[in-house]
Amino acid sequence: MAGSSFAGISRRALLAGLAGLSFAGVARAGDSLTFDELYGKVSVLGLAFSDKTKALDGKSVSMRGFMAPPLKAEAKFFVLTEIPMALCPFCSSDADWPSNIVVVYIDEKTTFVPPSRLIEVTGTLEVGSWTDPETGFVSLLRLVHASFETV
């Protein structure tokens, strides 16, 4: 009999398993930071960066996540998300992204990575609100001069 407990297999568990499998042998630069570690306090009245995030400001940091499709094809940045994203067609503007995103600025144009592929991004962490002058995209956390590889 197929018990309904099978439904307990989670996407996150699957993805975590995937990450675990491919973890070995990946060269890593600088400190690593996970999405769960980004914020110390999350409340209705705002988020607070964690001590670890604040300590890593300006340093070389590696993060794993998923590449969301760029807002514009010619954009020199993409959004790194904790889980693969599907955005609703009526409200796809930067304001509708979840709070725990990291904006990645890359120095060179790159090919797009499928949304269900885990990637590891390494770049210099920038902490604090910043408005991209070209696109008006407001971000709180950025990895700049970044490079990435699939894992």
Added chain:
Amino acid sequence: MRTLLLALAASTALIGAAGAATVYPLDRATILAGSPFDFKVEFKGTVKAEDVKIVINGADYQPVLGGAVDFIASEKGKDDAALGSAVLLRGVKIDKAGAYKVDVTAGDETKSVTWDVFATPEAPKAKNVIFLLGDGLSVAHRTAARIMSKGMTEGKANGRLAMDDLDHMAFIGTSSTGSIATDSANTMSAYMTGHKSAVNALGVYADRTPDSLDDPKVETFAEALRRTTSKSIGVVSTAEIEDATPAAVVSHTRKRGDKPQIVGMFYDVKPDVVLGGGSAYFLPKDVPGSKRKDDKDYIKLFQEAGYQLATDKDELEKAAGSEKILGLFHTGNMDYALDRMQLKKGTVETFPNQPGLVEMTKVALESLSKNPEGFFLMVEGASIDKASHPLDWDRAVFDTIEFDKAIAVAREFQASQPDTLVVVTGDHTHGVSIIGTIDDDKPGTDMREKIGTYDAAGFPNYVDADGDGYPDRVDVSRRLAIFANNGPDHYETFRPKLDGPFEPAVKSQDGIYVANEAYKNVPGAVFVEGNIPRDGDTGVHAVDDVVLQAAGPGAEEFKGYMEESDVYKVLADTFAIGVKQ
């Protein structure tokens, strides 16, 4: 053949030129007498101001409408493209009810429209109106909620939903001005203004210029109440409070995505009770988590305007009874009822103390009912739709049950204060149906063979041992088989999504949505090829009618088939806002 085509093209062009001008409000618009609106004529070509002739019922239009004429020689489109000339009058009104035929000519461009300006009775029928809107509420949601919540024996429901006992009803047409299909912006806007509009538009007719904030406005119900009454106003939703449905109570924009501006529109109208999610748009941009692009601190502004702030369930209880309450319980949309109450998934870990729709409705009624002049309360069960888009039917039905419990609260209030009209409706429907049951105990591993149809469906085995009206668990062995008739490519798992809301498809590098591989290996999952365009991420709204039900004074006006914009007239009649109260 060639000659024929040319002749055809020529005649089409002629017809096109002759009917080229567009007049807002559109033909057959229904307009509340004395209600301000913007009048706009868009000419297809460039015309001279002195060639424009506009008459209303045969007389010059200016004395009829009042207001100052703005003649725009050439409106500009994207990249400065010339769109044609326009005439614009802001904030005009017509006080006397009747048919108004508007004839516009300029050169070879002509257009005639007729408006129905309606009055209301002199005396109100009810003191209060509670307008409960289940976003996306379709017949399948109701049936599933009844079966899951109450159970069924030998073909008869073991109990009734609160919405089952409303005694007047109507089928409601939800289509938009530009399409048979529709969204939550134009639909709620039609309820709240009496004017139909285009997909994504709130409190405006959708004009041709790119600016989303310059479109011809029509008055919202909240504005009409402020203009003609001293009633209190409440807006309650489980969505971001600046999401389309709650926004439609107060807002004017061509683009529902103008959420930072919509918060400002809430502030302009200042509904007395505002409860929901979406705090991110209230925070100045430097606060991490803010989704504003300016330094406006709307939390502070509302507090300075005398609002009691509540950010979780406990603070909401403390704020109960305050005259003005701003309750924001999530930076984004509040979590689904199933996650809040049972599974603790989604973002419940981050926002563990969110109130539900029932608590919010109770607090809103307690505060608003203190006004001896009465109130208008809009309650949105937003997450029915939010769960239906990603085909997460267990979450959609759980939220339908919660919505029904909010209706029960409204009905209890009405029992003690019978001069209250209760309206329950959806804004649009989803393409969803219940077709039987899924029985894990059937032999084999092929989930398709475990679906029971016709006599083999039997009855599901949900249990509500604690009697709270919600099944104690959704992952029972014989559960409802609920399927969408449309969607993107996805994996059908035939099971409740216990680990978090379903995300059926993710965007690929080509910008199309592909099945989310995360569900591929769920035992029994099968690939379902989508049947909507590949740039669609989730299931879409259906064009099917909505069922509206109502009880109380004024409810007798709901009958047969009505347009969403006709519902506004019933609300207007009930409060008699055609005359200043």
